[in-house]
Structures are given as structure tokens and as C-alpha cells.
Amino acid sequence: MISTLEDLGLSDFFLEAGRSFMATFPPEARAELEMGRVVGVERATFQVWTANGPTEALLAGTLRQSGSELLTQPVIGDWLVVQHLAAGSALRIVHVLPRRTTFARAVNSGLSEQIIAANVDVVFIVTTPGEDFDVSRLGRYVAAVQTSGARPVVLLNKTDLIEDAALFVEQIKTLALDLPVHEVAATSEYGLDAVRPYFQKGVTVALIGSSGVGKSTLTNALLGREAAVTGLIRQSDQQGRHTTTGRTLYPLPGGGLLIDNPGLRDIAVWDAAGRPSGFEVIEETAANCRFRKCTHTTEPGCAVKRAVQQGTISAETLTAYHQAQGLSTRRPKRR
């Protein structure tokens, strides 16, 4: 399935970055260096796929980059430069290459964020037409994914449980122009043929959505039973069920890659300038607005507008926030 690093998503962007980093080493040191992608993370252990296949890799605590900058913590999907030590031993992670997209989750009640995945091209936002259905929350997910540079696609799962999925699809489609929305049922594999074409060679897809919407079931259906990748980190509980402690990037039988990110609820993303762009930052800042019901549009004494002027909140984030707010007033009643 994976025969070249291009199958794993290696593009000119990463190739150039990797080459110019390696060029800073003397030739004899350079011979030990290689590029690879993080395909598994389980606590402090990484699985890195290089031209020779997947291998365990470790972060040496004392390692520093060529400058004296501390090494960035690698996450699933990262492209790396690794060093071969003795034959048969784990690789050493030397450098994390610049990321095209990053996904973060809010931690500490939204005060800070933790990056959990990098270099994702397409994000499947999974929802169901049941209790979980919340158009304004979906709107925040869509906006966050768009801001990250990845492409949002909504999967309405468990459509076997309702009569008329079209009603829900209509509401979701109002969230963004050209937003693809697919009706699926993971348990019966209904609708998955429309979803598989997103997995083009080298394209990385991640699944997000609340707990219980069917992300694991979808992942298994898309991977197919045989696809369980040996050599990658897989954890099983007593029932043999795939559990959700680690993160894994799986190659699909027909090409493309899937990141398993279970339980990722309060996603936030960082914009290109590295500022947190989840809406938590707006809500925190809004506490300092002069008016309690400030809409952060034209009010005097608006702390959010001030933060945008000062560059601590991006204008795009505020626009996305306003869009999501507008949508929330049109939120349909739950049935």
C-alpha cells in the first residue's frame, strides 16, 4: 500500500524543507539522516514511516535543533528528519519540519491549546441526526477547519435511524458555500462509496466529532478488516476492541491516509501566524468588553475589536465567529 513517501503525503513543500535542513549538516552526519512521517503516537513513543517502512522513533530529551531552539514536540502527521543510530535500534527524532496545517484542542478550559495533529488535508466532521445534532456547533467546526487550511466535509452518520435525512442535510448546507455533506450509515456501510474518493494518493484525512457519533465504526469500515496495519501502534482492551489512547495514521487500501482522533470535541486551530483561533479566545476576551451583550461589531469599548487591532486575535477568526453567531439564531428546533 505504501511504497514511496509520496504515498504517505510527501510533497515538494516538505521535501524542500527536509533537504534544506539536512544541508546544514556535514556530509558524514547527513548520511545518517532521513525523512519520515509520524504515523503513530503513544505517549512518548513514536512510529515513524521512512523509505524503509515504519520504525519506532524516540525523542532524545537533550536534543536541540541546529540553533539552540528546543525541539518541537512531534504529533501525528508530522514530517520529520530522523537519525539512524545503530542498525536495529530506534530512530532518533532530530527535527520537526514546518507544518502546513495544525489541529489543536482546547485545554485548561480553553485558556491554552495542545496541538494534536499536523498536515491534515481534509477533515470529516461527523455528526448524527439525533441528540448530537447542533447546527451552530457544526458551524464552529466548519469555520475552525477552514481557518486551519484543511477542507471541511460533513458526514451525517446513522441515517438508518431516521426517515428523512434530507432535512438535516439542508440545514448543514447553509453553513458554508460548497460545503460537501454526505449521508452515511457506518454500520451498514451505506453511502461510503461517495466518501472514498476523498482518499486520493497522499491525501491525509482526519475524523472529528463528539463521542459516540460513530468515528471508530467509520474508520473500521473505511479501512476494511484486512487493513489492520501491522507494525503500527494498536491498543486493544479485553474485548479486543480498538481503544482510543494513542493516535494512528492509517493507509487506506485504495490510497490516502486516515488519522484516528477519537474523542476530539473542543477542537481549536491555530492560524498561520500561530495565534489560537478557536472561539474560546474570543469568549475569554469578551469578558473585558464594556457592554455585557457586546456583539464585537461597532460597540465602543469592545475588547475583542481591540485584540484584533493589536493582532492577538485574527480578523478571520472574528469573521468566522460572527458567521457562526448569525447561524445560531437560525438554529432549528430539535425534534
Ligand SMILES: Nc1nc2c(ncn2[C@@H]2O[C@H](COP(=O)(O)OP(=O)(O)OP(=O)(O)O)[C@@H](O)[C@H]2O)c(=O)[nH]1
Ligand atoms: N444505527 C447506527 N449505529 C451506529 C452507526 N455508526 C455507529 N453506530 C453505533 O454507535 C455507537 C458509537 O460508535 P463509535 O464508532 O464507537 O463512536 P465514536 O465516535 O468512535 O465514539 P468515541 O470513541 O467515544 O469517540 C456504536 O454502538 C456503533 O455501533 C450507524 O451508522 N447506525
Ligand SMILES: [Zn+2]
Ligand atoms: Zn466586544
